[in-house]
Amino acid sequence: MKKSITRNRRIEREVKTVRAMVKIFCSAHHQSNAVPCQECLDVLRYAEKRIDFCPFLENKPTCANCTVHCFKPHYRQKVKRVMAFAGPRMSYRHPLLTFFHFLDKFRAAPTRPVRNANKDRNSNSGDRVPIKQ
Numbered sequence: 311m312k313k314s315i316t317r318n319r320r321i322e323r324e325v326k327t328v329r330a331m332v333k334i335f336c337s338a339h340h341q342s343n344a345v346p347c348q349e350c351l352d353v354l355r356y357a358e359k360r361i362d363f364c365p366f367l368e369n370k371p372t373c374a375n376c377t378v379h380c381f382k383p384h385y386r387q388k389v390k391r392v393m394a395f396a397g398p399r400m401s402y403r404h405p406l407l408t409f410f411h412f413l414d415k416f417r418a419a420p421t422r423p424v425r426n427a428n429k430d431r432n433s434n435s436g437d438r439v440p441i442k443q
């Protein structure tokens with residue numbers, strides 16, 4: 311039996327957003343006849359899979375607010391680059407698809423308030439990483 315995945319509208323929109331962004335990134339960075347190229351297609355497939363298998367399903371938070379980091383580091387890095395590049399270009403090319411909050415996850419890894427901040431306070435704040443804009 312074939313199990314078909316039915317995406318709800320939000321998930322579908324998220325997938326479309328990622329797809330559009332990968333295309334923007336690819337056409338600007340890779341000289342390939344096909345857009346997206348193999349490499350980008352690979353990233354895209356991966357991202358789509360992660361979104362489809364998101365454990366939160368209908369209640370899926372935006373990835374920015376998600377507590378589960380489901381992307382493997384290798385893909386996470388790639389998706390991050392795609393988002394950073396395509397994000398600012400999305401608003402005019404695909405105004406309907408633009409979700410800025412979706413981007414937030416991929417922009418600078420958040421410096422969370424460290425739970426045991428007190429312990430670190432004396433250590434010259436060496437491990438505080440400034441957020442790059």
Ligand SMILES: [Zn+2]
Pocket residue numbers: 335336337340342346347348349350351
């Ligand atoms: Zn590409």
